[in-house]
Amino acid sequence: MNLIVDVGNSFVKFAVFQEDELLEKITTELSDFEKTQKEISKNHPKIKKCILASVGKLSKEAIIKLEKQYKVLILDSNLKFPFQNRYQTPTTLGVDRMALVAASVKRYTNKDVLIIDAGSCITYDFINRQNEYLGGAISPGIRLRYKSLHNFTANLPLLDTEMPKTLIGDSTKGAIHSGVVNGIVKEIDGIIDEYRAKYSDLTVILTGGDANFLSKQLKNSIFANSNFLLEGLNFILEYNTH
Numbered sequence: 001m002n003l004i005v006d007v008g009n010s011f012v013k014f015a016v017f018q019e020d021e022l023l024e025k026i027t028t029e030l031s032d033f034e035k036t037q038k039e040i041s042k043n044h045p046k047i048k049k050c051i052l053a054s055v056g057k058l059s060k061e062a063i064i065k066l067e068k069q070y071k072v073l074i075l076d077s078n079l080k081f082p083f084q085n086r087y088q089t090p091t092t093l094g095v096d097r098m099a100l101v102a103a104s105v106k107r108y109t110n111k112d113v114l115i116i117d118a119g120s121c122i123t124y125d126f127i128n129r130q131n132e133y134l135g136g137a138i139s140p141g142i143r144l145r146y147k148s149l150h151n152f153t154a155n156l157p158l159l160d161t162e163m164p165k166t167l168i169g170d171s172t173k174g175a176i177h178s179g180v181v182n183g184i185v186k187e188i189d190g191i192i193d194e195y196r197a198k199y200s201d202l203t204v205i206l207t208g209g210d211a212n213f214l215s216k217q218l219k220n221s222i223f224a225n226s227n228f229l230l231e232g233l234n235f236i237l238e239y240n241t242h
Helices: 030-043 060-069 095-107 142-151 172-198 211-215 228-241
Strands: 002-007 011-018 021-029 049-054 071-074 113-118 121-127 132-140 203-207
Touching (some): 002 030, 002 228, 011 030, 011 228, 021 030, 049 060, 049 095, 049 228, 060 071, 095 113, 095 121, 095 203, 095 228, 113 172, 113 211, 121 172, 132 142, 142 172, 172 203, 172 211, 203 211, 203 228
Parallel strands (some): 049 071
Antiparallel strands (some): 002 011, 011 021, 113 121, 121 132
């Protein structure tokens, strides 16, 4: 039984896997890390291995406690990965992107796959049917765009994310919603079209916190999977400890 720990800037995702089956998933604030980890340990005493992926600030004390309880694998570029990494700067490749690519290898073997992760940033990662990771793109996510409009202008308000009612915004709020949401939808559809022009049998995965919000708006056919990152982390843990 495996414990997956994905630490972000504000939140932590815990997941428990029995082989490939996801048994439990908990999202908590970083301040509640130790409390949540103890609860999971109590509820799942058969956990032996753990993988830690962290882009946030997890204390050394918390890591030491994990290592005392489990065999812990810390995700970085030095691990073994089930694909050939053609990225020109592999040490700068985010650990979350590595895990997403690993998940695509597990689920879609020998296929051209574009993984789109819609979170704080929107990342695009491409792996071809020869099992070569070639790279992708990074752009601002939904909340980042709303916040940028507010923070870098004098009068634009900070709005909650909302589906625009019309293409033509007839108020400042309506114009912001139309610009942010329609802009992202057109960006994603446009990038998928560009990839499909080159790779006709392309599989597209949409994941991340905003995946469900965006998936209904896209004209392109995609697979939405909110657990794709966790599945990839579990696969990397097994791949490196077998």
